[in-house]
Amino acid sequence: MRIARQRWWRTLAAMTALAMLAVACGNGDTEPADDDDAPDDEAADDGDVSEDDVPEGGEEGTLTVLHALTGDTDTAGLRAAFDAFTEETGIEIEETGTADFEQLAVTRVQGGNPPDILLHPQPGLMFDLIDQDLAFPQDDALDMDALRSDMVEGLVELGERDGDFYGLMVRLSLKSLVWYVPERFEAGGYEVPETWEEMVELGDQMVADGQTPWCIGIESSDATGWVATDWMEDIMLRLHGGEAYDDWITNDLPFNSPEVTQAVEEYMNPIWFGEGQVFGGPPNILQTSFGDSPLGLFDENCMMHRQASFISGFFPDDVTVGEDVDFFYLPEIEASDPGAPVLIAGDLAAAYTDNPSTAEFFQYFATPASGEPWAAEGAWLSPFNDFDTSAYAEESLAAQGEIVSNADFARFDASDMMPGSVGAGSFWTEMVNYISRGGEDLEGALQTIDDSWPS
Amino acid sequence: MGNVISGLTAIVLGVGGVLVLFWGLNYLVERMSKKQEELLKPYVFIGPALLVVGVFLLYPSIVTFIDSFRTNIGTADEAWTLENYQFLFTDATLRDSFINNFIWILLVPAGAVAIGLLVAVLADRLAPTWEKVSKSLIFMPMAVSFVGASTIWMFIYTWRVPGEPQIGLLPAIFQGLGNPMDTPILQNSSFRLNTIALLVVMIWLQAGFAMVLLSAAIKNVPEDTIEAARIDGASEIQIFWRVTVPQIASTIVVVTTTILILVLKVFDIPRVMTSGNFNTNVIANVYFNLEFTARQTGRASVVVVALIVLTLPFMYINIKRFRAQEAMR
Numbered sequence: 001m002r003i004a005r006q007r008w009w010r011t012l013a014a015m016t017a018l019a020m021l022a023v024a025c026g027n028g029d030t031e032p033a034d035d036d037d038a039p040d041d042e043a044a045d046d047g048d049v050s051e052d053d054v055p056e057g058g059e060e061g062t063l064t065v066l067h068a069l070t071g072d073t074d075t076a077g078l079r080a081a082f083d084a085f086t087e088e089t090g091i092e093i094e095e096t097g098t099a100d101f102e103q104l105a106v107t108r109v110q111g112g113n114p115p116d117i118l119l120h121p122q123p124g125l126m127f128d129l130i131d132q133d134l135a136f137p138q139d140d141a142l143d144m145d146a147l148r149s150d151m152v153e154g155l156v157e158l159g160e161r162d163g164d165f166y167g168l169m170v171r172l173s174l175k176s177l178v179w180y181v182p183e184r185f186e187a188g189g190y191e192v193p194e195t196w197e198e199m200v201e202l203g204d205q206m207v208a209d210g211q212t213p214w215c216i217g218i219e220s221s222d223a224t225g226w227v228a229t230d231w232m233e234d235i236m237l238r239l240h241g242g243e244a245y246d247d248w249i250t251n252d253l254p255f256n257s258p259e260v261t262q263a264v265e266e267y268m269n270p271i272w273f274g275e276g277q278v279f280g281g282p283p284n285i286l287q288t289s290f291g292d293s294p295l296g297l298f299d300e301n302c303m304m305h306r307q308a309s310f311i312s313g314f315f316p317d318d319v320t321v322g323e324d325v326d327f328f329y330l331p332e333i334e335a336s337d338p339g340a341p342v343l344i345a346g347d348l349a350a351a352y353t354d355n356p357s358t359a360e361f362f363q364y365f366a367t368p369a370s371g372e373p374w375a376a377e378g379a380w381l382s383p384f385n386d387f388d389t390s391a392y393a394e395e396s397l398a399a400q401g402e403i404v405s406n407a408d409f410a411r412f413d414a415s416d417m418m419p420g421s422v423g424a425g426s427f428w429t430e431m432v433n434y435i436s437r438g439g440e441d442l443e444g445a446l447q448t449i450d451d452s453w454p455s
Numbered sequence: 456m457g458n459v460i461s462g463l464t465a466i467v468l469g470v471g472g473v474l475v476l477f478w479g480l481n482y483l484v485e486r487m488s489k490k491q492e493e494l495l496k497p498y499v500f501i502g503p504a505l506l507v508v509g510v511f512l513l514y515p516s517i518v519t520f521i522d523s524f525r526t527n528i529g530t531a532d533e534a535w536t537l538e539n540y541q542f543l544f545t546d547a548t549l550r551d552s553f554i555n556n557f558i559w560i561l562l563v564p565a566g567a568v569a570i571g572l573l574v575a576v577l578a579d580r581l582a583p584t585w586e587k588v589s590k591s592l593i594f595m596p597m598a599v600s601f602v603g604a605s606t607i608w609m610f611i612y613t614w615r616v617p618g619e620p621q622i623g624l625l626p627a628i629f630q631g632l633g634n635p636m637d638t639p640i641l642q643n644s645s646f647r648l649n650t651i652a653l654l655v656v657m658i659w660l661q662a663g664f665a666m667v668l669l670s671a672a673i674k675n676v677p678e679d680t681i682e683a684a685r686i687d688g689a690s691e692i693q694i695f696w697r698v699t700v701p702q703i704a705s706t707i708v709v710v711t712t713t714i715l716i717l718v719l720k721v722f723d724i725p726r727v728m729t730s731g732n733f734n735t736n737v738i739a740n741v742y743f744n745l746e747f748t749a750r751q752t753g754r755a756s757v758v759v760v761a762l763i764v765l766t767l768p769f770m771y772i773n774i775k776r777f778r779a780q781e782a783m784r
Contacts, residue, residue: 103747110529128750132529222730222744280616286733287614287639421749429548432732436642448547454751455538 057116057353062092063361066108067119067347068101073313077377081170084373085364091357109134114352117361122416123158123167124423126350130161136351137164141359147366152344154242154410155383159348167348169383170365171374174400175308175343175413176234176330181297183324190303195334196238200270206303207276214271214278215302216285217293218432225428227290228272228435229415231306234330234343235267236260241338242409249417251453255446264442267333273439278302282435297325306330308345309400313379321396329403339408345416346383419454426452476503516763522756529752539757549758552736555650559721559737562651564714566658568707571665575673576695578666590670594663601660601723608656609728614639644734653735656724661717665710672706673699705780712773719766738762 057064065082069075075097082093096115098104102125108114109129120126129135144165148156152172159167178199185192188209193199203213218227237245240259247253248260271277278285279302291314296302298316305311312321319325332340349365351358364370368384371391375382378393381401389398404410415423426449434445480499484492522528526536543549574593578586596604613623617635621627629636641649676699684694700707722739729735731744738758746755 106747106750125750128530131531222726222748224730224732283614283638283642284616286642419749421745421751424748425744429732436733 057114058355060356061090062094063117063355063357064115065093065095065117065119065349066101066105066115067095067097068099068121069097069119069347070099071313071379073377073379077374077380080373080377081365081370085361085370089357089360089364091360105129109352116353116355116358117349117351119170119347119349120167121345121347122424123348123412124417124420126167126348127161128420129352130166130350134352135166136354136358137166138168138351138359138362139165141362142168142366150366150368150384150386152383152385152404152410154412155346158412159350167350168362168365169346169348170371172344172346172381172383172404173309174381174404175230175345176341176403177307177309177327177400178330179294179297179305179307179311179325179327180303181324182326184300184303188303192328193331195331196267197334199331203271203274203277203304207274212276212279212302213304215288215293215296215305216272216278217288217290218285218435219287219289223424223428224286225431226415227293227307228431229423229427230308230343230413231268231272232260232263232431233411233414234306235263235333236414237341237343237411238330238333238338239263239267239336241336242341242411245411245414249414251418251422251450255449256443260446261442264446269439272435282438286432286435309381309397310379312396321394327396327400340406342404342407342410343413344404344410345413421452421454422449473503519756519759522752523760524753526753536753539753542754543757543761548736549738549741551734552731552738552741555647555725555735556719556721556738558647558650559654559657559718560715563654563657563661563718564711566654567661567665567714568669568711570658570662571667571710572669572707574662574666575670576699578670579673590666593666596660597663599660601657602727604656604660605724605727608659612640612652612728614641641729641735642733647734649729649733650735653724653728656728657718657721661714665714668706668710669703672703676702705776708776709773712769712776715769716766716773719762719769 067078069078078095078097082095086092101121105118105120105125106129109118110132114134118126126135142165144156151169155169155172156165159165159169180192188206188211190202190206193202206213216227218225220226233245236248236259239262240248244253244259248255253259272285273282279296280288290307291311294305294307294311294314295316297305298319312325315321315325321327329340329342349362351362368382368387371380371382371384371387374380375387375391375397376393378397381397381404385405387401389401392398392401415427417423418427430445430449434440434442477500480502481496484495484499487495523539524535524537525533526538527533571593574589578589581589599607610622611624612626614626614636615621615623617630617637621630625640626636640652643649680698680702681694684698689697720739721737722743725731725735725737726740726743731737731740738761742755742758742762745751745758749755
């Protein structure tokens with residue numbers, strides 16, 4: 001009996017040792033071989049990535065990239081661009097996409113085992129990490145003067161912190177678009193408005209004709225509210241111009257200022273809370289997910305929908321952009337004269353190791369042509385002025401690219417630039433509260449946002 | 456497939472590793488002199504547990520406590536401050552969340568225990584087959600995760616513009632009766648209606664747990680005490696309140712405190728169903744947003760400290776109960 005038990009223990013110990021060995025080998029050997037497919041599939045499925053799935057950076061000849069792209073089109077484009085990079089330079093890229101980018105990025109970088117490169121969808125986090133001396137500037141690797149003239153105005157400055165350049169935009173999305181169904185515009189005798197004022201008149205005309213002008217939906221699980229902040233940003237740009245907008249981002253122009261109040265009261269309220277202006281009114285605005293909200297265009301619930309270029313991915317399958325649905329530039333405010341701005345967003349690459357291969361990554365993606373494989377997959381806009389528009393998968397993308405390059409100035413999504421506690425916190429939640437009050441007590445909402453600004 | 460293999464190796468490693476650890480340490484101690492063995496042996500067995508508790512519970516708690524007095528952690532502006540505590544007591548959102556947590560604490564354990572007790576008592580009187588069926592039905596939600604349960608209940612609450620096809624059960628019923636809802640239930644914070652709608656999900660999940668324990672306790676009530684009451688002419692309701700309930704009181708307290716501690720940690724249900732909007736936020740969700748979205752570790756820590764302080768009395772009651780019960784055996 002006693003002998004038998006001892007033998008059992010020994011077997012167990014041996015098995016455990018074997019298992020340990022297997023795990024140790026497994027991590028070391030199998031990863032690079034399988035990795036071309038494995039992480040991508042995971043990312044495309046549900047964006048559910050655990051910390052262990054992201055390979056550690058720092059090895060020359062291989063770059064690890066963590067990003068927030070999880071959609072099928074986006075990941076396919078990213079992979080195409082990275083494959084072209086590998087072909088050109090011989091540097092392998094292991095990329096991982098996750099819906100929990102912020103949390104994962106913070107844990108990895110602050111925990112001391114960062115991926116080589118992060119693609120930041122929100123520069124705010126990048127600035128935080130730069131301030132903690134965790135990122136590596138790329139000025140020495142790049143010809144900054146050339147980059148400044150090649151990129152869309154303002155994008156190089158966007159990647160700078162205290163005079164050093166960290167963040168290179170690799171993907172741009174255009175937010176200042178209004179989507180509509182041309183056929184229904186024709187049937188109603190409506191014309192695409194040239195100014196904000198015309199747009200408001202058009203909306204009133206539609207209401208008079210018994211139509212509902214707008215579909216708006218701001219539900220986005222724990223990011224609920226960003227659609228409202230986007231509207232506000234577009235209005236701020238059109239009403240007060242780029243400099244006031246920049247001051248607003250740093251709270252030098254506070255939320256409770258007359259400028260911001262005017263933007264909401266005079267330009268947002270008439271549309272958002274006007275009688276018959278938005279399908280379903282505030283309760284429906286609050287509970288419709290941003291991805292479902294454009295469907296009202298096709299169900300004939302509404303005539304117009306303001307949303308970024310990416311929203312075409314949420315349209316029904318049988319809808320063709322340019323035929324069944326089209327877009328126009330969210331027009332300038334005539335009463336104010338800061339020029340024609342565009343509100344943009346995008347992903348910024350920043351380096352978190354001093355891996356020599358990162359320099360080649362930045363040099364490669366600082367050229368306009370680097371985006372061509374990505375453009376061919378669709379739902380992507382180039383951050384460069386002289387990008388070859390024939391490379392775009394669809395004509396509509398070329399038209400969007402034109403809107404960007406024709407704009408007088410471009411600014412990045414303000415809420416993504418503000419400190420996290422505001423831009424991903426109080427700004428969202430207070431807009432939600434304001435809308436659920438049906439547009440009452442704006443002053444209280446704006447004051448609460450100001451109060452939440454970190455000292 | 457790769458996930459299955461790493462899962463299995465993790466189980467083998469986890470369980471096997473612990474076995475090997477205890478076995479190895481025991482083997483070492485047994486080779487020592489009798490005196491040393493007697494001295495060291497207790498620590499060999501509680502040592503690893505102490506280590507795990509220390510590393511994964513005590514150390515983080517202490518760091519959290521220290522962090523609650525610091526601001527701008529990890530940056531050049533890092534400093535000691537009391538600002539976090541000022542935030543704890545003055546922030547309006549946080550105060551709202553405390554109120555909501557309080558409503559959860561008040562209603563969920565009471566609701567779950569009441570339903571559990573009712574089902575346990577009534578099922579006790581059914582034929583064995585029906586008792587099993589009814590109990591299984593009540594118990595089934597226990598197997599559903601919080602996130603899964605929230606998704607299920609979204610199909611009950613989800614609202615569409617009046618006149619449109621409704622996909623949520625409740626608004627559909629109202630619309631079917633010709634009286635469509637103007638406001639979605641989850642947005643309606645008057646009388647905290649939406650918070651109550653959320654906590655119903657938790658009651659649905661926990662009633663089964665309460666039922667199982669209470670049912671076992673009821674079956675343990677000596678039959679002769681009930682018969683004696685019947686002979687004395689007590690009504691069934693009197694028997695329930697005066698004979699049964701006093702004899703299962705300790706189980707009721709344990710079930711209540713267990714659910715209560717669970718409720719203090721509630722996070723998933725509000726996060727999935729409302730993201731904490733419309734006055735439905737709870738402390739744990741506030742913590743998560745502060746730590747991972749706003750990246751204000753100091754403020755997040757102070758919220759955790761508050762949560763720990765709130766949990767302590769209930770833990771104390773539970774442990775005291777547990778000890779008293781153990782002593783009786």
